[in-house]
Amino acid sequence: MNAAAVEITGLVKRFGSVTAVDGLDLKMPRGEILALLGPNGAGKTTTVEICEGFRAPDAGTVRVLGLDPARDGAALRPRVGVMPQGGGAYPGVRAEEMLRLVAACAADPLDPAWLLDVLGLGSTRRTPFKRLSGGQQQRLSLACALIGRPELVFLDEPTAGMDPQARRLVWELLGALRTDGVSVLLTTHLMEEAESLADDVVIVDDGAVVAQGSPSALTAEHAEDAQLRFRARPGLDTRLLAAALPEGYVVRESTPGSYRVIGHVDPQVVSTVTSWCAQQGVLAEELHVGRRDLEEVFLELTGRELRT
Amino acid sequence: MTTARFVPGTFTPAPGRGRRGRMLATHARVETALTLRHGEQILLTLLIPLALLLGLSLLDVLPAGEFAGMERVDWITPRILALAVLSSAFTGQAIALGFDRRYGVLKRLSATALPRWLLVAGRLVAALVVVALQVLVLGGVAALLGWSPSAAGIAFGVVLLALGTLCFGALGVLLGGALKAEAVLALANIVWFVLLLAGGILMVPSALPDAYATVVALLPSGALAEGLHAALVDGTFSAGACAVLAVWTAVAAAIATRTTKLT
Numbered sequence: 001m002n003a004a005a006v007e008i009t010g011l012v013k014r015f016g017s018v019t020a021v022d023g024l025d026l027k028m029p030r031g032e033i034l035a036l037l038g039p040n041g042a043g044k045t046t047t048v049e050i051c052e053g054f055r056a057p058d059a060g061t062v063r064v065l066g067l068d069p070a071r072d073g074a075a076l077r078p079r080v081g082v083m084p085q086g087g088g089a090y091p092g093v094r095a096e097e098m099l100r101l102v103a104a105c106a107a108d109p110l111d112p113a114w115l116l117d118v119l120g121l122g123s124t125r126r127t128p129f130k131r132l133s134g135g136q137q138q139r140l141s142l143a144c145a146l147i148g149r150p151e152l153v154f155l156d157e158p159t160a161g162m163d164p165q166a167r168r169l170v171w172e173l174l175g176a177l178r179t180d181g182v183s184v185l186l187t188t189h190l191m192e193e194a195e196s197l198a199d200d201v202v203i204v205d206d207g208a209v210v211a212q213g214s215p216s217a218l219t220a221e222h223a224e225d226a227q228l229r230f231r232a233r234p235g236l237d238t239r240l241l242a243a244a245l246p247e248g249y250v251v252r253e254s255t256p257g258s259y260r261v262i263g264h265v266d267p268q269v270v271s272t273v274t275s276w277c278a279q280q281g282v283l284a285e286e287l288h289v290g291r292r293d294l295e296e297v298f299l300e301l302t303g304r305e306l307r308t
Numbered sequence: 309m310t311t312a313r314f315v316p317g318t319f320t321p322a323p324g325r326g327r328r329g330r331m332l333a334t335h336a337r338v339e340t341a342l343t344l345r346h347g348e349q350i351l352l353t354l355l356i357p358l359a360l361l362l363g364l365s366l367l368d369v370l371p372a373g374e375f376a377g378m379e380r381v382d383w384i385t386p387r388i389l390a391l392a393v394l395s396s397a398f399t400g401q402a403i404a405l406g407f408d409r410r411y412g413v414l415k416r417l418s419a420t421a422l423p424r425w426l427l428v429a430g431r432l433v434a435a436l437v438v439v440a441l442q443v444l445v446l447g448g449v450a451a452l453l454g455w456s457p458s459a460a461g462i463a464f465g466v467v468l469l470a471l472g473t474l475c476f477g478a479l480g481v482l483l484g485g486a487l488k489a490e491a492v493l494a495l496a497n498i499v500w501f502v503l504l505l506a507g508g509i510l511m512v513p514s515a516l517p518d519a520y521a522t523v524v525a526l527l528p529s530g531a532l533a534e535g536l537h538a539a540l541v542d543g544t545f546s547a548g549a550c551a552v553l554a555v556w557t558a559v560a561a562a563i564a565t566r567t568t569k570l571t
Contacts, residue, residue, distance in 0.1 A: 052419060054570070078421035079323040088412030092342050104334035105420040107324025118313055144416065149322040176314035182321060 003066030005030045005152050005183035006051060011060035013046050013207075020046040022207035023060070028200070030151075033174060033184040035198035037191075037294075039302050043207035044187040045085055048154050051185070052082050065152060078106065081150035083141050085157055085187075089129040095140050096125035099147060106148030115143045120169065134161035142170065146177075153177070155186040159193060171197055191295040201294065205302045218297050227292050228261040228270065230284040232277060244276045245269060260296070265289050325421040335422065335430030340437045343400065352500075353396040353438065357446055361388045365453050378541065385450040385457070386465075386536035391509050392442040393469060394529055397435045398476035398483075399500040405431070405484030406492030414570040428481060435477045439469060458543030465539040468549065472532040475553045478560035479528065485568030503529040528556045 006028040013021040021043040028034045036044045049055045050062055053069035053076065062069060067076045089098045096116060103109035116122055119139045124132060132140065138161055145153050158174075159167045174197055177184055188194055194201050195215045203211040203218075211218055234256035241261075242251040249263035261273060270289065277284040292300075343349050364370060365381040408414055417427060447455070457465070483499075484492050504510060508530025513521035524530040525548075535549025 054415065054419075074423065077419065078325040079321075080419075082419035084412060084415055084419065086412060088416030090338075090342055090408060090413050091411055092345055093338065097338055097341070101334050101338050102416075102420050103326075104330050105326045105417075105422045107326055108322045109326075110318075141416075144420075146319065148324075148421065149319065151321040151323055172313065176316075177319050179314075179316050180319040180321075182319050 002030060003063060004028060005032075005065060006034075006185060007061075007063045008047070008051075009061045011047065011050065011062060012058045013043075013050060013055065014058050020207055021050070021057075024204065024208055026202055026209060026212075028183065028185060030183050031178065031181045032199040033178055033186070033197050034200045034202060035194035036185065036187040036202050036204060037189075037194055037298060038187075038204035042204045042302070044204055045156055046207075047204070048156050048185065048187060052080070052084075052154055053077070078148065079151045081145035081148060081153035083145040083153070083155045083158055085160075088141065089137070089144075091128065091130040093129050094126050095121055095129065095132065095136075098129060098140065099143050102144045103147045108149060109147045110149060112143075112147060115147060118173075119143055120166065135163055135166050138162055139166060139170070142173075146173075150182065152183040152185070155184065157187055157189070159188070159190065167193075191293065191298060195294045203298060203301055210301045211297070215294055219292055219294055226265045226289060227263075227296065228265045228273060228287070228289050230259050230273070230277075230287045231257055232259060232282045232284050233257060236277075236280065236282065241273065241276050244272055254295075254299070262292075262296070328423075328426070331422055331426055332430055332433065335417075335426065336433035336437065339431055339434035343396070343404070343434065343438050344441075346404075349396075349400050349404070352400055353392065353442055354445060357388050357392045357395060357442070358449060360391065361385065361446060361450060362453075364388075365450070379454060379456075381450055381453045381455045382457070382541060383537075385447070385455045386540045387509050387533050388446055388450070389443060389465075389469065389540075390472065390529065390533040390536055391504060392446055393439055393472045393476055393532060394500060394503055394509065396438045396442060397473045398480040399496045400438075401431065401435055401477055401480030402484035402496040403489075403493050405481060406487065406489040406496075409485070409569065409571055410489040412571065418570055431481070432474065432477050435473050435480075436470065439473045443469060457540040460543035461539035461541075461545075464543075464545045465536055468532060468535045468539060468546075468553075471550060471553045471557070472528070472535075475528050475532075475557040475560070478557050478564060481568060482560045482564040485564055503527065509533045526552055528553055531556075 004027055006026060008024055008026040011021050011024040012019065024043065024047060036047065038044050046055065050057050051064050051069055053073040056070045064076055065079055069076055096112060099112045099116060103112050116125060119142065121136060121139055124136060129137065138158065142155070142158055145155065159170050162170065174184055198215060201213065201215055201218055202209055236253070236259065238251040238253055242249060249261060252260050254260050261269065274284055361384060364384045414427065418424065483496060487495070507527050508524040513524045513530060513534065516524060525534060531549040531552035535546040538544045538546040
């Protein structure tokens with residue numbers, strides 16, 4: 001009788017000739033935090049918007065708390081909290097006014113003044129939405145999603161545009177939601193967010209699920225290959241370093257100045273890397289050998305090329 | 309992790325829909341406050357009608373033949389009230405809706421327990437409140453200028469103003485809910501200007517060529533202006549004007565329920 005929080009089978013959604021979601025399956029039990037990871041355009045937001053009842057699927061079935069969002073929206077909406085991507089509020093509305101409007105739609109809402117305070121918005125109660133910073137707008141949007149004490153919340157990139165303090169606060173808040181039995185489906189680009197928060201991570205690419213599991217299971221699956229990470233000045237020629245290593249090793253500059261050597265890492269490999277760096281006259285700092293993290297798994301599965 | 313900030317049980321689910329009356333009142337109050345706080349809306353809904361009321365009452369710019377011996381302010385005030393309805397319920401409403409859609413307001417609100425009908429009802433209640441405020445201010449200024457409406461027709465005038473607000477409100481939702489914000493902005497202003505000059509608000513159908521006069525009387529602007537003139541000048545109820553407004557309301561509402569988009 002207690003249906004899954006979200007259950008999606010064979011979901012397809014097309015926009016003209018583009019297939020945004022292409023046979024996506026997903027099952028999310030109640031009371032857990034599920035992170036939907038994927039590159040831009042992978043179909044995350046489309047999937048979430050179908051779950052919220054904003055779009056109708058072209059094929060497949062979607063059940064949210066056991067209900068069909070396209071048909072049973074009126075029964076479903078009071079039970080679900082939504083934080084759309086990029087917020088959503090009247091430009092001239094004051095922060096507290098907006099939250100109280102959303103609170104009025106719920107039977108037993110949280111106290112708006114308290115929620116604004118804990119989200120660090122206490123000093124912006126009378127500030128028009130358009131004058132809030134991006135991170136403040138995001139926090140207000142999150143408050144709107146939570147104010148009605150929902151059973152399930154959909155958060156589309158909840159920490160986008162937030163500073164590190166605000167992000168920590170939101171993570172703490174999401175932990176409290178889980179403790180209290182609220183189900184959370186969030187989309188994110190932040191591996192750290194998914195890795196530290198989510199019970200389950202679903203990696204989506206080209207509109208379908210490419211991997212699913214707990215963060216530790218996902219990284220363990222790919223544990224046979226260790227990796228060596230180090231920092232040095234940006235712009236080293238990674239092809240030269242790869243050529244210095246035995247066949248089959250891959251070298252990448254994942255972010256400027258941050259290098260990864262992927263393959264079986266033994267003492268000889270470490271020695272080769274450090275002596276190659278010495279030849280280049282650079283000091284390899286923060287040299288680290290370890291298992292791959294979620295980001296590496298993600299890049300492995302979804303490709304490393306920047307998509308246009 | 310510190311948990312002091314969130315006592316366990318704080319977020320324990322307790323979902324449910326708010327009371328309808330409270331949702332409607334809160335939504336209408338926010339919509340009204342936003343309109344009254346918005347400088348351009350005040351210019352459109354109050355300052356321009358006020359300037360026209362003062363200018364046309366005090367200056368000798370309209371042909372004297374229009375008045376047929378009555379005071380200028382008695383002739384102009386019903387038409388200014390029609391303009392006020394057109395300005396706020398239609399043009400202001402359409403532009404606000406167009407940009408609210410752009411900024412994700414409708415999506416935000418429709419993701420709450422607020423029923424869809426309430427989303428429109430809140431805006432219409434706000435439009436009625438704004439028109440009531442406009443009538444108080446413009447009517448008050450007109451009274452200072454010597455306006456003396458027909459006592460017998462005031463109730464008819466109130467009915468026509470309410471019906472006119474619903475009619476132009478429905479047309480405003482139809483326009484503001486269908487097109488992109490910039491297109492709404494341009495069209496809503498053009499329609500305002502055309503109806504003001506050629507839609508029977510400032511020019512009386514009887515002063516126009518016959519065929520054109522018939523068309524103007526069938527426009528919501530012409531019907532509202534003529535209906536208000538009949539009520540507030542002659543003290544008579546114009547069933548024809550009400551019928552025209554009712555038909556426009558029904559048609560606009562029927563189309564708008566199909567064409568209005570959330571974003």
